[in-house]
Amino acid sequence: MMLRFVKMHGLGNDFMVVDLVTQRARPAPELIRRWADRRFGIGFDQLLTVEPPRGPEMDFRYRIYNADGGEVENCGNGARCFARFVIDQQLTRKREIRVETAAGPLTLTLADDGRVRVDMGQPRFEPAAIPLTAERSATAYTLELDGQSASLDALSLGNPHAVLDVEDVETAPVATLGPAIEAHPRFPNRVNVGFLQVTDRHRARLRVFERGVGETLACGTGACAAAVSGIRRGLLASPVDIALPGGVLTIEWAGADAHRTAPVIMTGPAERVFEGRIEL
Numbered sequence: 001m002m003l004r005f006v007k008m009h010g011l012g013n014d015f016m017v018v019d020l021v022t023q024r025a026r027p028a029p030e031l032i033r034r035w036a037d038r039r040f041g042i043g044f045d046q047l048l049t050v051e052p053p054r055g056p057e058m059d060f061r062y063r064i065y066n067a068d069g070g071e072v073e074n075c076g077n078g079a080r081c082f083a084r085f086v087i088d089q090q091l092t093r094k095r096e097i098r099v100e101t102a103a104g105p106l107t108l109t110l111a112d113d114g115r116v117r118v119d120m121g122q123p124r125f126e127p128a129a130i131p132l133t134a135e136r137s138a139t140a141y142t143l144e145l146d147g148q149s150a151s152l153d154a155l156s157l158g159n160p161h162a163v164l165d166v167e168d169v170e171t172a173p174v175a176t177l178g179p180a181i182e183a184h185p186r187f188p189n190r191v192n193v194g195f196l197q198v199t200d201r202h203r204a205r206l207r208v209f210e211r212g213v214g215e216t217l218a219c220g221t222g223a224c225a226a227a228v229s230g231i232r233r234g235l236l237a238s239p240v241d242i243a244l245p246g247g248v249l250t251i252e253w254a255g256a257d258a259h260r261t262a263p264v265i266m267t268g269p270a271e272r273v274f275e276g277r278i279e280l
């Protein structure tokens, strides 16, 4: 049986997107790893499946699998590609789409300039929600790593993120500290690791070592986490343009007080690359 898919990307963070509204498939981890392989497969950072909603107030359900085959809660660049996909495939005529994810509902809007604006929901800072083993919530945690220690902020965008401040993203130790922090036992579900260089109040540069993938050209939830971390520590002010290796995302966040945590809004592009069919 052949499965139709579309290859898409958001700032070079690339996806295989599969319509499971009109097709049937159950992607097992071993199959996802094979498809994700850049030499022997299609090649992608994440597989996205678009499925019928499970409740009447949602338009779709959207699921996300990392290249290592594991299902995860949230994906910002994927959310924008999902919106483009359901519109281009004529699965909906709406311009504002409500979608169910493992991290909760998201609202996506197609802007007039073709970019997609996503309400990514509220960030969470309590260690148990990340999850991170720590006695109390803080903006700086110290992690012991093979004889050295690293200071980082940690938060959840539905999925877990660590944010480290660096002087220069070009020389940041992404390839060594990234995997060491991703697999650190204080993050029981592992973690995405962002290396943040603040350039001025409204601009920053970011590289992300993604859980279950490695360094990617862009990470949408990573950009949201880095902007929120910078804003709540007084280093950045909303809106923030986050420059990733693959391009720029705009992040807005109105902050948090004792009564309310504002949702994070992410705006950026979503591109279709090609479509294909693969044997199941």
Ligand SMILES: N[C@@H](CCC[C@H](N)C(=O)O)C(=O)O
Pocket: 013, 045, 046, 066, 072, 073, 074, 075, 076, 077, 078, 159, 160, 192, 210, 211, 212, 213, 216, 218, 219, 220, 221, 222
């Ligand atoms: N690339 C994504 C994040 C994908 C999931 C992440 N690797 C995780 O394991 O949580 C994005 O754009 O947010």
